[in-house]
Amino acid sequence: MKVMDVLLNADRRVFADNWYTRIPLAEQLIQRRPRLIGTIRSNRRGIPKHVLEKKLKRGSVVAEQNQLGVVVLKWKDKRYFDGIHYP
Structure with a gap:
């Protein structure tokens, strides 16, 4: 954190x-x-299990937000994703 x-x-x-x-x-x-x-990385602690284990079809998205506002998002697509969401 000191660097930041x-x-x-x-x-x-x-x-x-x-x-x-x-x-x-x-x-x-x-x-x-x-x-x-x-x-x-999928092996990091704290990622909701249902987000990790959800099998997605092309074009599908699954996401979850915790109490602090951290959002974990998983999607499956064959194309490059370009987008940023600012809350």
């Missing part, structure tokens, strides 16, 4: 790859204003 001191308490977006993205990090950041956007 300049971003804390500011309305910023932090983009991360699946090496850095974790549910606890997203929860810590959401309480201090920056938002974490990134891909997450």
Whole structure:
């Protein structure tokens, strides 16, 4: 978190790859204003089981939001997805 001191308490977006993205990090950041956007590995703790285990057909989406506002989203498509949602 020390690296991110300049971003804390500011309305910023932090983009991360699946090496850095974790549910606890997203929860810590959401309480201090920056938002974490990134891909997450399926073996990370805190991902809702029904999101992981849901078998999706092409074009389908499943998502869940926890009490702190962290959203986990899974989709299946053959095309590239390009979109950002700002709450």
